[in-house]
Amino acid sequence: MVEERVEVREPDGAIHSRTTVYEERRGGGGGGSGWLVALVLIVALLVGGYFLMQATDSRTSRDNAIERAADNVGAAAKDVGNAAKEATDGDGK
Template identity: 40%
Template sequence: MADEIHTTRDPDGTTHTTTVIDREPRRGGGIGVGLIVLVAIVIAAFFAFQFLANDKTETGAITEAAQKVGDAAQDVGDAAQKAVD
């Protein structure tokens, strides 16, 4: 950054001062950061949905296994009842 100060003097003796401030041009860094944040959100959502899908699958498998255990217990109970009769 370079600042320049220009002073001009009129023939009647008055002076005028002009200051020029040279700044770096702004770059589109905000767009890059926004894009990175968006990609991070999409990746997080993907893994979250994968976790939820696995949780539902696991719950379904446990429910099915419990049902099979219940059915087997019912069969054992029926066999015991027939053995007593």
């Protein structure tokens, strides 16, 4: 709290005094720091979302690769089975 006292002397010799009290404001006005914090939070959310999407895409790609590999193993087993059947059919003639 700041006080300002002013004394005024009139030409006739009378003295008038006036006191003004200024109160300091706390917590108001922040100077834009609230906007800075909000901006940092938004950027952090965007970066986190990007990495989350990348992880999801990575898992999807991995799952698709496993599925293709399983299909290839199944096709190869079928080919081996057909070759074995042809080999036994050819020996019996």
